[in-house]
Amino acid sequence: MATGDGARDPMASAQRNADAARARSAHETGRAEHHETLADDAPTDVLRSVHLRIAALHRSTAACHDISARLQSDYVARFGKWAGAGNTPRPMFMTGVAAACGTRSAALTLVGATLDQLALAASDEPSRSAQELEFLLGEGPARDATAEIRPVSATGPALAERWPGYGPAVTELGIAEVAAVPLSLAGVCVGALAVFDPAPGLVGSGTFREVAEALTESMILNPDGDPGLYGAVDLRALVHQATGMVSEQLDCSVTDALELIKAHAFAEGVSAHTVADRIVRRELRLG
Amino acid sequence: MTSMPLTQQRLARAFVDLARSPVTEPSDPAGLLASLAAHATELLGDCAAIVLYVPDEHTPAQVAGTGEELMRLAQDAADLSEGPGREACRTGRPVPDTALDGEQARRDWPRYTARARQLGYGRTAALPLHVGDDTLGALVLLGRGGTPLPAELLALGQSLTDAAGWPLERDRRLRETRALADQLGQALTSRIVIEQAKGTLAARLSITVDEAFRLLRSHARSNRRRLTDVAREVVERRLEVPAE
Numbered sequence: 001m002a003t004g005d006g007a008r009d010p011m012a013s014a015q016r017n018a019d020a021a022r023a024r025s026a027h028e029t030g031r032a033e034h035h036e037t038l039a040d041d042a043p044t045d046v047l048r049s050v051h052l053r054i055a056a057l058h059r060s061t062a063a064c065h066d067i068s069a070r071l072q073s074d075y076v077a078r079f080g081k082w083a084g085a086g087n088t089p090r091p092m093f094m095t096g097v098a099a100a101c102g103t104r105s106a107a108l109t110l111v112g113a114t115l116d117q118l119a120l121a122a123s124d125e126p127s128r129s130a131q132e133l134e135f136l137l138g139e140g141p142a143r144d145a146t147a148e149i150r151p152v153s154a155t156g157p158a159l160a161e162r163w164p165g166y167g168p169a170v171t172e173l174g175i176a177e178v179a180a181v182p183l184s185l186a187g188v189c190v191g192a193l194a195v196f197d198p199a200p201g202l203v204g205s206g207t208f209r210e211v212a213e214a215l216t217e218s219m220i221l222n223p224d225g226d227p228g229l230y231g232a233v234d235l236r237a238l239v240h241q242a243t244g245m246v247s248e249q250l251d252c253s254v255t256d257a258l259e260l261i262k263a264h265a266f267a268e269g270v271s272a273h274t275v276a277d278r279i280v281r282r283e284l285r286l287g
Numbered sequence: 288m289t290s291m292p293l294t295q296q297r298l299a300r301a302f303v304d305l306a307r308s309p310v311t312e313p314s315d316p317a318g319l320l321a322s323l324a325a326h327a328t329e330l331l332g333d334c335a336a337i338v339l340y341v342p343d344e345h346t347p348a349q350v351a352g353t354g355e356e357l358m359r360l361a362q363d364a365a366d367l368s369e370g371p372g373r374e375a376c377r378t379g380r381p382v383p384d385t386a387l388d389g390e391q392a393r394r395d396w397p398r399y400t401a402r403a404r405q406l407g408y409g410r411t412a413a414l415p416l417h418v419g420d421d422t423l424g425a426l427v428l429l430g431r432g433g434t435p436l437p438a439e440l441l442a443l444g445q446s447l448t449d450a451a452g453w454p455l456e457r458d459r460r461l462r463e464t465r466a467l468a469d470q471l472g473q474a475l476t477s478r479i480v481i482e483q484a485k486g487t488l489a490a491r492l493s494i495t496v497d498e499a500f501r502l503l504r505s506h507a508r509s510n511r512r513r514l515t516d517v518a519r520e521v522v523e524r525r526l527e528v529p530a531e
Binding site: 034035038041042043047050051054057110112113118119185186187188190220221222223227235237238240241242243244245246247248249254280 | 439442443446447449450453457460461463464465467468471472474475476478479482483484485486487488489490491496522
């Protein structure tokens with residue numbers, strides 16, 4: 001990611017972000033307490049309720065920063081353990097995000113103005129595969145959560161009813177339940193956080209939404225944050241290189257070229273990355 | 288507080304005005320300030336109220352008040368950079384009830400004091416308008432005659448001002464959030480266009496993507512252009528980047 005230096009020294013960066021999130025939380029709590037005092041002293045019910053409302057908003061922002069601080073501290077701890085251990089895979093920030101949501105499988109997508117996925121970060125193979133299906137088919141929970149700026153979920157047969165392409169395909173991956181919440185702040189939506197086969201009770205609980213808010217407020221849309229999530233966010237560089245190639249070879253737009261690659265990948269039952277890799281190696285020529 | 292013509296209904300209306308703007312749309316600060324001034328005047332008994340708002344050093348001070356004379360006084364005070372409002376704004380602390388014919392007022396705000404006394408005011412106080420961690424303005428109260436402004440009136444004024452600071456803070460955060468979201472979208476889109484251009488150029492010149500990237504970068508450097516702009520033109524076939 002061009003934004004943030006978290007990919008270079010994730011541990012130091014996460015430690016710094018954890019400290020900053022804790023300081024912001026304490027600050028918001030102080031602001032909440034101030035308005036609670038004003039509410040106590042308010043001469044009328046209306047003024048009291050206005051101050052209580054402002055206090056509640058500060059408290060909810062404080063809670064966001066607390067969650068964020070915990071996610072970062074957890075990542076620092078896992079990273080520290082890993083650095084001391086040896087040949088285990090490098091810890092991923094998204095693993096902690098998934099755990100905070102009560103699942104192993106969580107994926108975060110960042111979108112542009114057209115709602116097309118620009119980047120993704122996934123906690124494990126199933127969530128990556130599910131997100132890949134959304135990318136290939138242009139439909140699914142993350143896209144809907146982003147477009148509608150509200151939570152989306154579906155289970156079992158409802159998957160295919162809601163998404164005729166994505167539903168059956170994600171069911172074939174062995175996933176029975178999907179849910180997504182928008183990454184939005186102050187009416188601006190930059191993507192979605194999706195979970196797959198979450199623990200019972202997560203969807204509809206405040207936790208899932210709070211984790212998404214914490215990531216948005218503290219990491220993605222924060223001048224001190226790291227929208228690259230410490231190198232976890234993948235831009236699909238190879239797919240876009242292949243897109244450029246196909247567009248030149250077939251004299252078509254990059255939009256059409258990307259659609260061709262996606263269609264080819266879906267038809268072959270492989271990822272866009274796999275197809276792109278073959279195109280860039282000149283082992284495959286579309287059209 | 289029985290001496291004040293304070294009704295639930297009036298307060299309710301004040302805060303409906305203050306909190307009306309939806310969270311997703313920036314409110315109009317001028318309207319917010321005007322309604323703060325109007326409602327403070329209405330709520331705080333015989334006091335006149337002026338709101339001073341200085342969003343940043345590059346923006347002229349905005350004032351709101353009820354009545355032409357008061358507005359002129361407020362504007363002149365802002366232009367002269369003097370008076371209780373400026374002081375509360377600068378220090379971030381309230382200016383307590385002060386006699387306008389007293390030594391301190393005449394010394395600290397000579398021009399302001401004369402003007403306010405001509406309009407018949409004898410007492411003043413100012414309450415800072417906090418927006419987040421900053422003080423971006425003040426609510427100035429002016430009382431007729433020599434009776435000191437009661438402490439509970441100042442407390443109510445501050446409570447009202449603190450409530451008014453919140454929509455202003457929310458607006459500021461909304462603007463920052465939008466700017467950050469735009470930056471993020473642009474950063475991602477730029478990176479993607481550069482990857483596409485590597486592929487386009489690699490296919491066009493039958494070279495590897497790494498070689499294509501070196502060509503793009505050196506073309507951008509030697510023509511003093513942004514890599515993203517060069518990449519976009521390559522992808523849109525508006526620019527030929529020659530092989531080395």
